[in-house]
Amino acid sequence: MSAAPWSEHLLVETHGPWAGPGCAAFLRDAAALVHAGRRTLVLLVQDGVLAALPHGPGALDELMDAGGAVWVDRYSWVHRGLSTVDPAAGVTWVGMDEVAGRVLDPAVQVVWH
Amino acid sequence: MPMEIPRTDVLITLMGAPHADDLITTTLRLIEAMLTRGGRVQVWACGYATLLTQRALGDSKPRNPGDWSTDYPSTAAVVEALLDAYPDRLFWYGCRFCSDDRGAVDHLPRVRLRPPAGYAANVSAAAKTMLLGVI
Amino acid sequence: MAALGIVERAYRGALEKQFFDGLYLAAELNRQLGGLEILLRGPAVGCAARTGAAGSLRFGDRVVRTLSDPPQGVRRLLADGIPVWVEEPDLVVLGLADDGVLWDGVRRVAAGALAARWAEFRMVFYL
Numbered sequence: 001m002s003a004a005p006w007s008e009h010l011l012v013e014t015h016g017p018w019a020g021p022g023c024a025a026f027l028r029d030a031a032a033l034v035h036a037g038r039r040t041l042v043l044l045v046q047d048g049v050l051a052a053l054p055h056g057p058g059a060l061d062e063l064m065d066a067g068g069a070v071w072v073d074r075y076s077w078v079h080r081g082l083s084t085v086d087p088a089a090g091v092t093w094v095g096m097d098e099v100a101g102r103v104l105d106p107a108v109q110v111v112w113h
Numbered sequence: 114m115p116m117e118i119p120r121t122d123v124l125i126t127l128m129g130a131p132h133a134d135d136l137i138t139t140t141l142r143l144i145e146a147m148l149t150r151g152g153r154v155q156v157w158a159c160g161y162a163t164l165l166t167q168r169a170l171g172d173s174k175p176r177n178p179g180d181w182s183t184d185y186p187s188t189a190a191v192v193e194a195l196l197d198a199y200p201d202r203l204f205w206y207g208c209r210f211c212s213d214d215r216g217a218v219d220h221l222p223r224v225r226l227r228p229p230a231g232y233a234a235n236v237s238a239a240a241k242t243m244l245l246g247v248i
Numbered sequence: 249m250a251a252l253g254i255v256e257r258a259y260r261g262a263l264e265k266q267f268f269d270g271l272y273l274a275a276e277l278n279r280q281l282g283g284l285e286i287l288l289r290g291p292a293v294g295c296a297a298r299t300g301a302a303g304s305l306r307f308g309d310r311v312v313r314t315l316s317d318p319p320q321g322v323r324r325l326l327a328d329g330i331p332v333w334v335e336e337p338d339l340v341v342l343g344l345a346d347d348g349v350l351w352d353g354v355r356r357v358a359a360g361a362l363a364a365r366w367a368e369f370r371m372v373f374y375l
Binding site for chain 3: 054083
Binding site: 046075 | 122123134135136138139142143145146147149150152240241243244245246
């Protein structure tokens with residue numbers, strides 16, 4: 001089966017900044033895609049949502065500065081006791097329905113960290 | 114005769130171990146959401162993810178001494194619920210090698226065991242393949 | 249002599265673990281080890297937030313209402329008289345440092361300060 005041409009990249013970050021340098025490396029990959037002119041969306045889910053803490057290590061700074069789009073799974077956020085905390089500016093709340101729409105889109109490449 | 118692999122929109126290759134993080138919770142949430150949208154999904158479980166569909170888990174987790182009468186469904190029961198609700202659009206495969214390697218040898222009846230060399234056929238049957246977790 | 253359990257990685261299988269998460273184990277260890285104190289650090293300080301659960305999940309026709317609920321886990325530990333400590337800098341990073349955000353009775357401590365007390369515990373482990 002030939003590979004479909006990808007019109008968008010969905011990068012799913014599940015580990016977050018406290019798990020080690022991998023989160024920053026993955027978000028750097030996302031920023032590189034944006035700089036290369038690729039339509040790029042990052043989904044933060046599970047501990048990945050911690051990258052969206054406004055007083056956190058600034059994991060999203062490079063990506064947001066480059067114009068990348070960031071979705072944050074609200075279920076993961078609330079489960080982690082953060083319902084009273086507003087995330088970093090510019091991110092978008094989502095649930096699994098929105099994510100499913102992108103994953104089912106044959107033109108969206110999904111990379112899961 | 115080779116097993117026929119129904120075509121799907123997505124193949125989730127699920128490799129991460131249960132009980133290590135929220136990967137399984139997220140994956141099953143995503144599967145439910147894709148099926149609700151009318152998508153066709155297949156799962157290839159590898160590594161310790163093969164433990165999810167063991168018949169030995171029964172329908173329920175062991176009882177909670179602090180809440181004796183509450184039922185806590187097993188992961189096998191949750192996967193069965195998905196297979197019951199979406200019989201023509203959800204297909205669950207288990208890697209035979211990983212299952213044998215981890216003693217996960219008694220899967221739910223609707224889990225179809227596949228040899229590792231058969232993985233390419235599952236990939237060919239999906240418009241998109243994703244790998245979730247690491248073995 | 250009590251034991252000290254340090255939790256830095258919570259959220260390890262809301263659907264698989266359900267009631268039997270690290271905090272439930274803490275309650276059991278408290279009974280069996282003759283006492284336990286709990287230190288939450290890193291993202292695990294969120295377990296001490298006075299919040300509701302993230303909600304039930306539906307899979308096909310099955311609704312699972314029994315997913316792990318870490319804030320309730322901490323609440324139960326406090327009700328059992330188990331001291332629950334949180335490292336203050338992590339509260340700040342997570343945005344949970346304001347008054348009233350945590351369950352009553354949760355104790356705040358400077359980062360690493362509890363280590364000076366390790367000699368008081370029969371054992372110290374990560375949970």
